[in-house]
Amino acid sequence: MADLPNKARVVIIGGGVIGCSVAYHLTKQGWSDVVLLERKQLTSGTTWHAAGLIAQLRATQNMTKLAKYSQELYGTLEDETGVATGFKRCGSITVALTEERREEIYRQAAMARAFGVEVEEISPAEVQAKYEHLNTDCVVGGVYLPLDGQGDPANIALALAKGARQRGAVVKERVKATGVVKDGRRITGVQWEDETGQGTIACDHVVNCAGMWGREVGQMLGVNVPLQACEHFYIVTEAIEGLQQLPVLRVPDECAYYKEDAGKMLLGAFEPNAKPWGPIPEDFEFDQLPEDFDHFEPILEAAVERLPMLAEAGIHTFFNGPESFTPDDAYHLGLAPEMDNVWVAAGFNSIGIQSAGGAGMALAQWMDAGEKPFDLGDVDISRMQPFQGNKHFLMERSKETLGLLYADHFPYLQKRTARGVRRTPFHHHLIQHGAVMGELSGWERANWFARNGQTPEYEYSWKRQNFFDNVRDEHLAVRSGVGMYDMSSFGKIRVEGPDAEAFMNYVGGGDYSCPVGKIVYTQFLNNRAGIEADVTVTRLSEVAYLVVTPAATRLADQTWMERHKGEFNVVITDVTAGEGVLAIMGPKSRDLLQAVSPNDFTNAVNPFGTAQEIEIGMGLARAHRVTYVGELGWEIYVSADQAGHVFEALHEAGQDHGLTLCGMHMMDTCRIEKGFRHFGHDITCEDHVMEAGLGFAVKKDKPDFIGREAVLDKQEKGLETRMVQFKLTDPEPLLYHNEPILRDGELVGYLSSGAYGHALGGAMGLGYVPCKGEKPGDVLASTYEIDVMGTRVKAEASLKPMYDPKSERVKV
Numbered sequence: 023m024a025d026l027p028n029k030a031r032v033v034i035i036g037g038g039v040i041g042c043s044v045a046y047h048l049t050k051q052g053w054s055d056v057v058l059l060e061r062k063q064l065t066s067g068t069t070w071h072a073a074g075l076i077a078q079l080r081a082t083q084n085m086t087k088l089a090k091y092s093q094e095l096y097g098t099l100e101d102e103t104g105v106a107t108g109f110k111r112c113g114s115i116t117v118a119l120t121e122e123r124r125e126e127i128y129r130q131a132a133m134a135r136a137f138g139v140e141v142e143e144i145s146p147a148e149v150q151a152k153y154e155h156l157n158t159d160c161v162v163g164g165v166y167l168p169l170d171g172q173g174d175p176a177n178i179a180l181a182l183a184k185g186a187r188q189r190g191a192v193v194k195e196r197v198k199a200t201g202v203v204k205d206g207r208r209i210t211g212v213q214w215e216d217e218t219g220q221g222t223i224a225c226d227h228v229v230n231c232a233g234m235w236g237r238e239v240g241q242m243l244g245v246n247v248p249l250q251a252c253e254h255f256y257i258v259t260e261a262i263e264g265l266q267q268l269p270v271l272r273v274p275d276e277c278a279y280y281k282e283d284a285g286k287m288l289l290g291a292f293e294p295n296a297k298p299w300g301p302i303p304e305d306f307e308f309d310q311l312p313e314d315f316d317h318f319e320p321i322l323e324a325a326v327e328r329l330p331m332l333a334e335a336g337i338h339t340f341f342n343g344p345e346s347f348t349p350d351d352a353y354h355l356g357l358a359p360e361m362d363n364v365w366v367a368a369g370f371n372s373i374g375i376q377s378a379g380g381a382g383m384a385l386a387q388w389m390d391a392g393e394k395p396f397d398l399g400d401v402d403i404s405r406m407q408p409f410q411g412n413k414h415f416l417m418e419r420s421k422e423t424l425g426l427l428y429a430d431h432f433p434y435l436q437k438r439t440a441r442g443v444r445r446t447p448f449h450h451h452l453i454q455h456g457a458v459m460g461e462l463s464g465w466e467r468a469n470w471f472a473r474n475g476q477t478p479e480y481e482y483s484w485k486r487q488n489f490f491d492n493v494r495d496e497h498l499a500v501r502s503g504v505g506m507y508d509m510s511s512f513g514k515i516r517v518e519g520p521d522a523e524a525f526m527n528y529v530g531g532g533d534y535s536c537p538v539g540k541i542v543y544t545q546f547l548n549n550r551a552g553i554e555a556d557v558t559v560t561r562l563s564e565v566a567y568l569v570v571t572p573a574a575t576r577l578a579d580q581t582w583m584e585r586h587k588g589e590f591n592v593v594i595t596d597v598t599a600g601e602g603v604l605a606i607m608g609p610k611s612r613d614l615l616q617a618v619s620p621n622d623f624t625n626a627v628n629p630f631g632t633a634q635e636i637e638i639g640m641g642l643a644r645a646h647r648v649t650y651v652g653e654l655g656w657e658i659y660v661s662a663d664q665a666g667h668v669f670e671a672l673h674e675a676g677q678d679h680g681l682t683l684c685g686m687h688m689m690d691t692c693r694i695e696k697g698f699r700h701f702g703h704d705i706t707c708e709d710h711v712m713e714a715g716l717g718f719a720v721k722k723d724k725p726d727f728i729g730r731e732a733v734l735d736k737q738e739k740g741l742e743t744r745m746v747q748f749k750l751t752d753p754e755p756l757l758y759h760n761e762p763i764l765r766d767g768e769l770v771g772y773l774s775s776g777a778y779g780h781a782l783g784g785a786m787g788l789g790y791v792p793c794k795g796e797k798p799g800d801v802l803a804s805t806y807e808i809d810v811m812g813t814r815v816k817a818e819a820s821l822k823p824m825y826d827p828k829s830e831r832v833k834v
């Protein structure tokens with residue numbers, strides 16, 4: 023019988039680099055009774071054939087922090103464990119072959135500096151000097167990261183496993199997890215079998231690190247882990263003299279990366295049309311997939327031009343191995359929403375080695391403390407929607423996600439595959455009027471409207487895109503007339519029961535002991551008063567509330583409430599699809615509503631922050647007087663069956679009121695002028711609600727709510743950082759987010775969001791500025807610049823919204 027304990031604090035399923043890293047880091051947290059089960063041999067799924075590139079720069083600050091951590095850990099792992107990891111800091115170069123790509127990588131370089139990553143923008147000549155074998159035809163620029171590196175993937179995993187064993191973990195090969203014992207939302211035991219027998223390990227936690235088996239292991243554990251294996255191709259040449267000192271090279275415009283590999287050259291591809299693969303055979307172990315030369319040939323042809331030495335060096339290995347890809351190209355980490363003790367670290371989209379160290383560290387800290395150590399929203403498994411586990415969806419989407427790694431990452435880039443799964447009740451009406459759709463969490467959303475004769479499609483660029491003027495017109499229509507846009511994708515969660523009021527007062531920072539019909543803008547806080555959710559809560563009755571959340575966080579927010587329900591007698595239900603929502607916004611919105619409804623929309627009956635049941639057209643709806651664009655306006659909630667009719671009634675009446683159909687991009691440009699925060703960018707679980715400038719939404723004298731102590735503490739001790747709104751003084755440059763903020767010439771932070779303020783006439787952003795020990799006004803006594811692609815652009819700064827600072831327009 024396998025030598026396994028009957029009980030462990032945690033059972034980790036999967037012995038690739040991720041499982042080994044989780045075991046390593048849990049033991050570092052002092053967890054000794056850690057068991058890792060690997061069905062075959064450690065690393066035998068994907069890890070063994072990974073390329074082992076170790077980059078530090080990722081798309082957000084925290085993802086960069088994790089990648090940097092991996093790089094630093096791998097630099098010390100050999101000394102700690104005695105296992106040679108092959109890690110070397112050889113640096114990396116990414117080259118641009120187009121002006122668009124140059125803008126992308128130079129913007130990334132500016133961002134890297136804000137995130138503390140050493141980086142140099144280099145000219146084609148400097149690229150050539152650092153990589154003499156490269157044919158620099160068409161190269162228009164490059165970036166060099168001297169501390170990037172590479173390592174031996176299998177040995178990094180084995181070193182992590184050894185480190186875990188040295189601190190008491192049991193790491194067992196050839197033992198398969200076959201089932202679980204469940205008690206409600208918890209798993210109490212993992213069943214296993216090996217060639218000698220079977221058994222059960224009682225446990226407090228389970229971690230799914232099963233890599234490309236993650237979805238199926240997730241099903242066994244009762245959790246949704248959307249990922250799909252795809253074929254990843256590379257070749258390795260015969261040995262070539264003098265490669266040892268070369269940096270890693272990425273030529274994303276040719277879908278290619280190059281690295282020295284034991285004296286040979288490895289060329290790998292991220293092609294735009296990938297090949298999903300499966301089902302995975304039961305006996306898969308250190309296996310590879312059949313060659314597909316036709317598929318790889320275009321990459322190879324370009325590569326031979328780019329690196330002529332490849333033509334001389336014969337190909338030693340043509341490799342095709344499976345790697346797992348997720349629907350949004352970000353990996354899955356964290357506590358699965360469906361269960362209270364099932365954790366996930368899987369779906370690493372071909373960046374498993376560079377991510378493993380940081381992901382293992384973050385997950386171990388999260389498991390140990392019971393709360394996220396910092397914002398992990400980019401990868402938190404709770405961002406996934408239930409439908410995204412659908413196999414057909416995953417097969418379709420993964421054809422695209424592999425190639426997205428090296429695609430141009432233009433602002434507002436939309437996925438082209440697996441679209442149309444979630445449509446609002448207004449979908450066909452919007453398309454009929456020229457809507458150009460984007461996708462979020464599966465929802466098709468009108469992002470902007472094409473004009474008559476204009477092709478309703480994105481033309482991507484880092485400069486003004488083809489919709490810039492469309493969005494400007496939509497924006498100005500909302501500022502001066504009336505606009506209508508579809509908000510149906512926003513999550514709607516009904517909280518009801520005898521304890522609904524008490525529960526809401528505990529889980530949220532606002533005051534929910536309010537009259538029926540009142541709307542409360544509020545946050546759910548964690549114990550550090552960081553913001554877990556940014557929601558609008560409407561009291562529907564004495565015992566029922568409607569919580570409206572961003573589309574992407576409905577599941578996370580509902581899960582947060584479920585997990586804090588305790589003994590409160592409430593039922594929490596997702597009712598998102600039951601109602602369509604049309605936002606009618608702008609100074610003429612009242613006139614338009616009055617034209618289609620007999621109800622009274624004046625301040626006397628329906629003041630700002632209240633909802634009323636209304637008749638509209640020939641139907642019924644609920645009018646919520648709130649705004650995310652900073653104007654007089656209403657959100658009209660209408661049951662799905664009557665939604666089409668209400669759209670038609672409003673649209674027809676709107677012709678006499680200059681109604682403009684608008685999209686989500688307009689919502690973003692308007693909200694940034696008004697300084698409204700965007701969850702996930704401006705406000706996250708690591709941003710204190712007071713520092714985010716949202717202290718006004720917290721009822722501090724409530725006796726008991728999550729985060730209360732941390733709110734009172736901050737009130738007493740003062741802010742260390744505060745949210746500032748910026749507007750570039752030059753109307754030309756554009757801001758997207760992550761651009762560095764310079765205060766009196768010093769780098770102090772970066773923009774958490776950015777968009778164009780069409781009414782104020784310039785690009786605008788929000789960002790945190792350190793202010794410890796300063797008076798509020800001191801922050802504004804400085805001069806500010808924003809680094810846009812290496813150029814410092816002067817910016818005005820404000821603590822109050824630059825647009826309508828006293829909110830007079832919303833309350834008229």
Ligand SMILES: NCCCC(=O)O
Pocket residue numbers: 072073074075076077272279290372373
């Ligand atoms: N597994 C290949 C990683 C590709 C990259 O880091 O660019």
